[in-house]
Amino acid sequence: MPADEKPTASVWTRPRPRQREHLTREQIVAEAIRLLDAEGVEELSMRKLGTRLGTAATSLYRHVASKDELIELVVDDVYGEPDVPTAVDGTRWRAAVTRTATELRAMTLRHPWIAPELGQVGLVHIGPNAMRMSSALLAQFEAAGFPADEMDQAMGTLMAYVIGIATAEAAYLSLIARSGKTEQEWVAGLRPAFDEATREHPRLRAGSSAQQDVHPQRIRDDNFAYGLDRVLDGLTARLTP
Amino acid sequence: MPADEKPTASVWTRPRPRQREHLTREQIVAEAIRLLDAEGVEELSMRKLGTRLGTAATSLYRHVASKDELIELVVDDVYGEPDVPTAVDGTRWRAAVTRTATELRAMTLRHPWIAPELGQVGLVHIGPNAMRMSSALLAQFEAAGFPADEMDQAMGTLMAYVIGIATAEAAYLSLIARSGKTEQEWVAGLRPAFDEATREHPRLRAGSSAQQDVHPQRIRDDNFAYGLDRVLDGLTARLTP
DNA sequence: ACATCATGCGTACAGTGTTCGCATCGAAAG
């Protein structure tokens, strides 16, 4: 053995010369989204995320200031998914807004863990993707002919509806995902408890028992479309008095 | 010293004979709400709650199965706050629904930490107070004349709007509360960053800068009322074709 | 007087986000 070999760290104990590319913020965000989609929000820990990326947990803090900031980045990244139609002519504004709302709902259902953060997007979180989306949506209301002092309120109304229904759906889907069953199985399994709980409130039972054999996903789609149409009806009435 | 005194625990070290009333689930829930209102959701820990009640943290588990269950109880307790008009005649249904929606929003703004849980109320959390509220609200839609197969959808639309806007407002108010400033101070302080962020999206700046001198709380009230009127317009249109 | 049972609580465990200081690297500078 030559003497130039250090005694404290042999070739075998010493870790391999780093072949990994440097960790980047983009990799961390992308892997966090994958983990969140797969296991839900309460399974996201810095250590687990680090393991998935083949690094130590504390290494992440070189690229991200805190877990809260990571979540901010993750949320804005997801906001980059829907493509919002930009150029609109005034006649087709309703179709354009319907499409945007539908995309936003789909985005939330793909990533149900985002729902509780949704309300914060706007003044609290002002990431570039969220801003781009808001700006494009506002342009649709402008093209529709809303006066300048009403555009914001009209868009806010639409967004409140979308956030509200998507939040409710996402919470419901997250729960089902944790149970490991399909949506139909879960609904069927809950029915006895639901009937018991609604014994004193028969009104609440009427609507749901009528649709007992309809596919639950179909019901949710219909409900979303119904409410969206009502909201847009109410907004349209302001344009043509 | 008489020999009947135990050496391990003298009269002085031994805790006083318990004079406290027994802990009850109601006390725990009430104190949890007080703590949540005062310090926010991430400051609620079982140990802190126990200290406030003058007991050890683990004692709470005799009355509550887990922290999650405690939160379920807390949420339903808050749902008991708004009083929803029960008897309605068909002509005043709009006033009744407006009142209910306003009460629900006020409830959320009193307890902003409840917002992320709001979406779960319905199928996920089925506490007695939440059921009572839902049933009463549904009765208002029934009295309005909605057909049986549309009542649920109509109420869902209204609830989605209320949940959405209340969630957004609550997130915003929670953030301000944590900053320690008043709403007006906070808005003024954020303006430079907001202008910077909206440099590439001038549309987003137009609406907010027009109202720069209006009291922000007034703006929020107006926005809520505007959207609520639009939603109710859209729903009303289904009744009188 | 004794047995039974619900309740309070000290201890402990696995897990969290985050800080700190040290080791190691790639690239720039002499």
Next chain:
DNA sequence: CTTTCGATGCGAACACTGTACGCATGATGT
């Protein structure tokens, strides 16, 4: 080619968290 230096990875540690377990103690029923 050598030396320096800032950026990066990471092991150890800290203050916390929710909660399971077992023991002590109180009130209650016989």
